[in-house]
Amino acid sequence: NRTASAARVRGGRPMQNDAGHPVRYPEGNVLLRHLARDFPVVSHGEGVYLFDTQGKRYLDGSAGALVASVGHGNREVAGRIHEQLLRVGYVNGTHFTTEVTEQLASRLCALAPEGLTRAAFLGSGSEAVEAAIKFIRQLWVERGEPQRAKVITRVPSYHGNTLYALSLSGRPHYKKFFGPMLSEVVTTPAPYPYRSGLEDYARDGADHYARLLEETLQREGPGTIAAFIAEPVIGSSAGASPPPPGYFARVQEICGRYGILTLADEVMCGCGRTGRFFASELYDFTPDVLVLGKGISGGYAPLSALLVRQEHLEQMRLGSGGFMHAQTYLQAPAMTAAGLAVLDYYERHGVVANAARVGQYLQRRLREVLLPLPFVGSVQGVGLMAGVELVEDKASKKPFERSRKVVEGLLSELFAHGLVLWSNTGHADGTNGDLVMIGPPLIITEAEVDELVEKLARGITAFMERL
Numbered sequence: 001n002r003t004a005s006a007a008r009v010r011g012g013r014p015m016q017n018d019a020g021h022p023v024r025y026p027e028g029n030v031l032l033r034h035l036a037r038d039f040p041v042v043s044h045g046e047g048v049y050l051f052d053t054q055g056k057r058y059l060d061g062s063a064g065a066l067v068a069s070v071g072h073g074n075r076e077v078a079g080r081i082h083e084q085l086l087r088v089g090y091v092n093g094t095h096f097t098t099e100v101t102e103q104l105a106s107r108l109c110a111l112a113p114e115g116l117t118r119a120a121f122l123g124s125g126s127e128a129v130e131a132a133i134k135f136i137r138q139l140w141v142e143r144g145e146p147q148r149a150k151v152i153t154r155v156p157s158y159h160g161n162t163l164y165a166l167s168l169s170g171r172p173h174y175k176k177f178f179g180p181m182l183s184e185v186v187t188t189p190a191p192y193p194y195r196s197g198l199e200d201y202a203r204d205g206a207d208h209y210a211r212l213l214e215e216t217l218q219r220e221g222p223g224t225i226a227a228f229i230a231e232p233v234i235g236s237s238a239g240a241s242p243p244p245p246g247y248f249a250r251v252q253e254i255c256g257r258y259g260i261l262t263l264a265d266e267v268m269c270g271c272g273r274t275g276r277f278f279a280s281e282l283y284d285f286t287p288d289v290l291v292l293g294k295g296i297s298g299g300y301a302p303l304s305a306l307l308v309r310q311e312h313l314e315q316m317r318l319g320s321g322g323f324m325h326a327q328t329y330l331q332a333p334a335m336t337a338a339g340l341a342v343l344d345y346y347e348r349h350g351v352v353a354n355a356a357r358v359g360q361y362l363q364r365r366l367r368e369v370l371l372p373l374p375f376v377g378s379v380q381g382v383g384l385m386a387g388v389e390l391v392e393d394k395a396s397k398k399p400f401e402r403s404r405k406v407v408e409g410l411l412s413e414l415f416a417h418g419l420v421l422w423s424n425t426g427h428a429d430g431t432n433g434d435l436v437m438i439g440p441p442l443i444i445t446e447a448e449v450d451e452l453v454e455k456l457a458r459g460i461t462a463f464m465e466r467l
């Protein structure tokens with residue numbers, strides 16, 4: 001139905017320019033174009049599908065970069081944002097507040113893990129991570145412990161691309177042109193079931209990774225550590241890797257023992273992606289600070305959120321007067337209206353429940369269909385985020401040589417056949433091989449999952465045969 005209505009919207013015809021040719025920009029002026037020389041020009045979207053100006057249809061199997069939570073062309077959400085824009089699109093967030101901002105804050109805090117009762121809104125995941133770490137730094141300085149400057153991060157991990165957020169990311173090869181970094185980071189291995197080396201990841205994972213974290217702390221001196229940052233489910237850097245049972249309880253106990261603050265980066269795994277609104281909830285993680293992004297506005301406006309504890313904010317109020325951080329678009333109503341419209345849409349249409357139900361189906365179908373294929377080493381994930389690692393040899397888990405660019409080749413092939421997925425490679429950092437990342441809009445149906453899995457399986461088989 002969604003497809004039929006998309007065709008109606010555009011009259012089923014490719015968009016054309018004045019000369020009657022389909023619109024294309026092969027030599028445009030856009031600075032950053034990653035994969036293709038000749039990018040398709042998207043004319044519109046509908047549900048889980050995108051359409052280009054040549055009339056081709058794409059199943060958006062990764063919701064962009066796991067962003068388009070409520071699907072494309074969502075008129076209910078767009079209409080709500082439009083209404084707010086007609087009222088007021090921008091106010092200075094250090095002078096004013098608005099109804100949409102206040103409502104979004106109170107609704108999110110009501111859903112959030114215990115104690116997170118204060119929210120700020122910014123424009124991107126990287127900004128929220130930066131603000132979160134600045135919040136924690138300021139807190140330690142105000143507490144009279146300015147030496148607590150180091151942050152423990154996990155390898156692999158990704159927390160953003162601005163320089164502070166990049167500093168905190170456990171992806172060494174992303175940093176190679178940009179040193180020196182802004183923050184001292186200390187690293188500990190991130191749980192990744194396929195390459196943990198453990199015979200029984202579920203049984204021994206929590207102990208194993210907790211021991212490694214404890215060793216890192218002892219080596220560095222716990223009194224020099226400000227925070228521990230982690231994605232509850234690791235996103236792009238480890239292909240949707242969930243923690244082993246009990247992991248976050250152990251992490252929390254260890255950090256608590258040394259007064260280290262915990263920061264949950266739910267930019268990718270939050271907002272219903274795992275089948276719960278907050279991924280931390282799934283793993284009994286009650287962080288001191290939490291950040292959201294991407295799905296929070298479904299791509300209808302740039303938006304991210306920082307959630308903190310009242311008592312921490314109060315310490316700052318009594319000390320310096322408050323958190324010393326502001327940006328032009330802080331709580332801009334054009335952005336928070338998108339967040340509120342998406343949240344309302346979630347509630348009205350049971351989006352998180354859909355993600356939980358269809359997510360289980362996706363996880364099951366991916367395992368059933370892909371795992372028997374040659375070269376598919378592992379499938380992991382939870383809810384509507386999943387990762388597939390391709391390997392040259394399944395018995396030894398030997399990755400393909402990086403120079404063969406296996407996942408890039410596969411993704412271009414899938415793209416040509418109208419399935420858009422995301423990839424990642426950890427070869428340079430030695431953490432994993434070729435990873436395909438799956439994360440469709442949270443409104444996806446079982447039938448659309450069937451189409452996704454079938455296209456992916458066919459693509460892998462055809463591509464690998466040629467390889």
Ligand code: PMP
Pocket residue numbers: 065124125126127129158159160161231235236265266267268269293294
């Ligand atoms: N943290 C995580 C876990 C992410 O996945 C991302 C984006 N991929 C970011 C932070 C950065 O968000 P943004 O690209 O919106 O700055």
